[in-house]
Amino acid sequence: MEDEVRSQSMLDLGRAIWVRRKWIAILAFAGPLAAVLGVLTFMPRLYEAKATVLVERQQMPESLVKPTVSSELEMRLHAIHEEVLSRARLEELINAFNLYPEIRRRGSVRDAVERLRQDIKLDKKMERSAVYREPTTVAFAVSYRGQDPQKAADVTNALARFYVVSNAKKRERQANATAAFLKVELEQTKQTLDQHEKRVGDYKKRNNGGLPDQAQMNMLTIERLYSELRMNRDGQGRLLERQEGAAGAGGGIDLPPAQDRAAARLALLRQELTELSTRYTDKYPDVVAKKAEIADLERQVAHAPPRGASAAARVSRATTNDPRMANLKADEQRLLDAIASYQKRVEEMPKREQEFQEIARDYETTKELYRSLKQRYEEALLGENVEQQQRGELFRIVEPAAVPDQPAAPRTGRLAALGLMASLGLAALAVMLAEQVDNSFHSLAELRAHVPAPVAAAIPRIVTPADERRGTRRLHLLAVSSAIALVVIVGLAWLIAAGNYDLVAFLARRG
Numbered sequence: 001m002e003d004e005v006r007s008q009s010m011l012d013l014g015r016a017i018w019v020r021r022k023w024i025a026i027l028a029f030a031g032p033l034a035a036v037l038g039v040l041t042f043m044p045r046l047y048e049a050k051a052t053v054l055v056e057r058q059q060m061p062e063s064l065v066k067p068t069v070s071s072e073l074e075m076r077l078h079a080i081h082e083e084v085l086s087r088a089r090l091e092e093l094i095n096a097f098n099l100y101p102e103i104r105r106r107g108s109v110r111d112a113v114e115r116l117r118q119d120i121k122l123d124k125k126m127e128r129s130a131v132y133r134e135p136t137t138v139a140f141a142v143s144y145r146g147q148d149p150q151k152a153a154d155v156t157n158a159l160a161r162f163y164v165v166s167n168a169k170k171r172e173r174q175a176n177a178t179a180a181f182l183k184v185e186l187e188q189t190k191q192t193l194d195q196h197e198k199r200v201g202d203y204k205k206r207n208n209g210g211l212p213d214q215a216q217m218n219m220l221t222i223e224r225l226y227s228e229l230r231m232n233r234d235g236q237g238r239l240l241e242r243q244e245g246a247a248g249a250g251g252g253i254d255l256p257p258a259q260d261r262a263a264a265r266l267a268l269l270r271q272e273l274t275e276l277s278t279r280y281t282d283k284y285p286d287v288v289a290k291k292a293e294i295a296d297l298e299r300q301v302a303h304a305p306p307r308g309a310s311a312a313a314r315v316s317r318a319t320t321n322d323p324r325m326a327n328l329k330a331d332e333q334r335l336l337d338a339i340a341s342y343q344k345r346v347e348e349m350p351k352r353e354q355e356f357q358e359i360a361r362d363y364e365t366t367k368e369l370y371r372s373l374k375q376r377y378e379e380a381l382l383g384e385n386v387e388q389q390q391r392g393e394l395f396r397i398v399e400p401a402a403v404p405d406q407p408a409a410p411r412t413g414r415l416a417a418l419g420l421m422a423s424l425g426l427a428a429l430a431v432m433l434a435e436q437v438d439n440s441f442h443s444l445a446e447l448r449a450h451v452p453a454p455v456a457a458a459i460p461r462i463v464t465p466a467d468e469r470r471g472t473r474r475l476h477l478l479a480v481s482s483a484i485a486l487v488v489i490v491g492l493a494w495l496i497a498a499g500n501y502d503l504v505a506f507l508a509r510r511g
Helices: 002-042 073-084 087-098 101-105 110-117 148-208 212-249 257-277 286-305 311-320 323-390 410-439 444-450 465-497 501-510
Strands: 047-056 119-127 135-144 396-400
Touching: 002 465, 047 148, 073 087, 073 119, 073 135, 073 148, 087 110, 087 148, 101 110, 110 119, 110 135, 135 323, 135 465, 148 323, 212 311, 212 323, 257 286
Parallel strands: none
Antiparallel strands: 047 135, 047 396, 119 135
């Protein structure tokens, strides 16, 4: 029962407050709501069109054709987007589609470019695959907001086509640049390789016979020359023995035949020992044997009685008297010179090998580089052909932009609801403030609550005709003032909202 009484008293109080403060509540509610609705009504409508572009990977297997274009899709897409937002490109779009005429009419092309830059958006769709560890772009959406729905769709489709064409051109230019660069490098490397080949050829011509790969042949030649030299000296020994035998029969020799032969043999052995010493050490068996044989012959010659000319003199006379001996001596000298020449080649081979290795190393390195560059150049030509036939990584428009039928901004329904709630709150706040400021008593209960003396009687308010006329005039004045205020509020809303793109953009971001 008490709750019902309390509820009834609250309702009565509310009705009384509404009767007293209804005009304050109506004005506090209507003013802000009119401002909100006026701004929403006069604000320009922005229509957003969106086009979806699919990223298609290379259509040919990389095992057949290796891509020569960098696979950094994110960097290339970012570069194309920056190119789209460049001043020159945006001015071209503005002139082509006659965008923002009211801004350009004021002569502010820079503001028009900046507004267009804000109206263009790029949204990427990222996916993680087994091939690429990091998330990669599989598609992206290009959108544009404008006041004209048809222009919004046309501008969006133009932007999408620009992304597609720019990507194809960038990949083709990169493939062409790669092929051109490798071609220049290949030509320069070919010139360097030709120079190294000429150096190697000239070196082989200058040092023919003394190259490292000819060492075995030189050793075989030396062995052959030594064999010929031994045969030559054996021939000299036999010829000398025949001459000595003929001279002994005539009794015209100065030395016994055995002694003469020992002296000649001693001279030959000394020459052979000298030749062996150039190739072997003193401990080599042949050197030791030669030295022992020379020592024996020296003892024989030393113990022989000094008679007539020496063996060397007899050999010299035999050479002078016999042309056959002279020929053998000439062949012997030729063989010795040839052996010395080949021996010198063998001795200089370590030096020649080091020199040849330095030249050959540069040649082989350049040759390997040339082979690698040639292979990469051929791959670049294939990659260039792939890009020209548009079989590489492509952007393809899968969903062109359609003409929007509803504005994307501002969101009038949501903003109107927020304005309505705010107006109700302001009306309630105005009523509360008015009640707090007013200290008069509006009912007998309020008077009894504040006055300790008992109230004897309550006299109702006496309204005279003059009071009625004065109330009517006041009501008319209040209505006219309220109408004028509403007109002023609507006018201010028109001044603020009409063509105010910044306000629309601000509300769009907040909404």
